[in-house]
Amino acid sequence: GESVGLHLPTLSVQEGDNSIINCAYSNSASDYFIWYKQESGKGPQFIIDIRSNMDKRQGQRVTVLLNKTVKHLSLQIAATQPGDSAVYFCAENISGGTSYGKLTFGQGTILTVHP
Amino acid sequence: DSGVTQTPKHLITATGQRVTLRCSPRSGDLSVYWYQQSLDQGLQFLIQYYNGEERAKGNILERFSAQQFPDLHSELNLSSLELGDSALYFCASSIGLAGRGQFFGPGTRLTVL
Numbered sequence: 001g002e003s004v005g006l007h008l009p010t011l012s013v014q015e016g017d018n019s020i021i022n023c024a025y026s027n028s029a030s031d032y033f034i035w036y037k038q039e040s041g042k043g044p045q046f047i048i049d050i051r052s053n054m055d056k057r058q059g060q061r062v063t064v065l066l067n068k069t070v071k072h073l074s075l076q077i078a079a080t081q082p083g084d085s086a087v088y089f090c091a092e093n094i095s096g097g098t099s100y101g102k103l104t105f106g107q108g109t110i111l112t113v114h115p
Numbered sequence: 116d117s118g119v120t121q122t123p124k125h126l127i128t129a130t131g132q133r134v135t136l137r138c139s140p141r142s143g144d145l146s147v148y149w150y151q152q153s154l155d156q157g158l159q160f161l162i163q164y165y166n167g168e169e170r171a172k173g174n175i176l177e178r179f180s181a182q183q184f185p186d187l188h189s190e191l192n193l194s195s196l197e198l199g200d201s202a203l204y205f206c207a208s209s210i211g212l213a214g215r216g217q218f219f220g221p222g223t224r225l226t227v228l
């Protein structure tokens with residue numbers, strides 16, 4: 001039968017280029033955001049997080065930008081390497097209330113880095 | 116390696132059966148979370164435990180239950196299994212209750228035949 005699944009956005013880049021992965025989050029009450037990288041057959045790997053009182057945070061080769069006005073999050077990867085090829089997920093969280101630690105994940109973006 | 120361990124890595128069973136998935140959190144983490152990842156639904160939050168108590172519930176079916184033990188490891192029990200329960204099940208852990216800095220385990224791949 002026909003397979004049904006999520007159709008993930010894809011991004012293809014050349015090794016050494018900078019990559020930008022975008023995410024539109026759903027809840028204006030969300031105040032904490034995380035980016036994860038998931039390689040085939042593995043669990044999501046924490047990359048970087050940001051709280052809503054910030055609009056930018058930098059890590060090693062990665063930068064996360066948060067635009068609360070339009071509910072948009074982006075992950076920038078500098079000098080992308082073949083080992084960066086994976087599915088990238090953004091996730092949001094609302095502190096307080098009854099949600100506690102629940103993360104709501106985006107659908108993911110497939111990043112392919114060509115040597 | 117995130118420090119979160121999950122067993123078994125793979126599980127194949129038949130419809131109607133019951134299985135138990137096990138998770139050990141990172142040392143020092145008090146919260147354990149369970150997520151389901153399927154092709155059509157993506158990553159979905161199931162349930163959170165903090166220091167032995169249930170703290171948040173997501174779209175977890177009534178056929179599914181979980182608990183966190185005094186040593187902080189957690190088990191997810193899935194019963195009356197259906198074909199649609201086939202998925203990857205991930206455990207994550209964090210230090211606190213609010214969900215900051217969740218680190219994921221390698222997952223258990225469940226196949227229901």
